[in-house]
Amino acid sequence: MTLKYRPILVAPLLLALAGCISLGGEPPESLLTLSPETRAPAGPGVSGADRPVIAVLGIDTPAKLDVLRVPVAVSDTELAYLQEAFWVEKPARLFRRLVGETIRARGAAMVVDGDDAATLATVSLRGTLIDLGYDAQASAAVVRFDAVRIDREGAVTTRRFEARETGVPAEARAVGAALNAASNQVAAEVADWVAGG
Template sequence: MISPANILRRAGLGMAAAGASLALTACISLGAEPPESLITLSATASAPAGAGASAGREDSAAAIAVLTPEVPAKLDVLRVPVNVSDTQVAYLQEAVWIEKPARLFRRMIGEILRLRGGALVLDSDDTPTLAGVSLRGTLSEMSYDAPTSSVVVRFDAVRTDSSGAVLSRRFEARESGVAPEAEFVGPALNRAANTVAGEVADWVLE
């Protein structure tokens, strides 16, 4: 027979365990809090609806393939890197990309090329046509620079034409006086990316 004292002791242990469980639940998050908004890149101008281009086997040189840029590890994430110093990198609080920046930048270049050149532009992984011109490279910066309160976009582009000739060029844009907050950094990065993408498109179409 269980005594009243033992019943009370067991009840007390159960209540203590329940309290500890509730306290643990309050301290542990099973999933990250979703950001209030996501940032993306968008071209300031785009080809109008209905615009198109085509290229067959005979005129495949008219097609331009835009490949996804290589990126360093700090950009191969959905966060916006902050260059704290030459040897330190952090990430900007509450600044989250909707997609990895390399793919966003690739599509931005493709959109500007369509607008300016009227060529068939292949800027997705599905490339049924062998392009005469290809654009690749390394997106080394799409970041916030803390010491100068600026954003920087840097792209080392490599262009290969139908004859096999290879050219490379570095493109960079900066915008200073940017507060280290997502609501300011996101638009500033978009403006800088548009500047770089526009210069790259002009270079490819030379």
């Protein structure tokens, strides 16, 4: 007899449990990404022994950027995340692809992506994306990247790149556009630096 009542008792328990478990909130209306201002044209790529082969390797980030949210520096010691602002994927991957495409579009070097392709490279680029977020006190979108260039002989050169877009309201669409512009500025400076040696 207890077998007959067991399904009846389990159903209310499952209904009560469903109210406690969230399988995800409302999906965002849109997702942010980084888009290159210039792209390499379709067709044959760059070739020639006189041009460097650059491997754009993995980019590190602090924990605040290892998420799909846009960090907001509220003060020197406080951090929040911008409401309704979500990246389509983690910022390090977006920025890595942006830098690779920017170098490729300039046509001065061959670009190979992925850690496995590093053995083909004459120059490797890696680094740490320190900031890709919003400064609430300055109403600014900030991108800061510590780049590391390693040549074939193993010589290491480092440089910090930074770009700011000011006068940006704390709204997802405006901050996303400003971060894209600042990221493209940094990517262009990195491309000139890493390919120029």
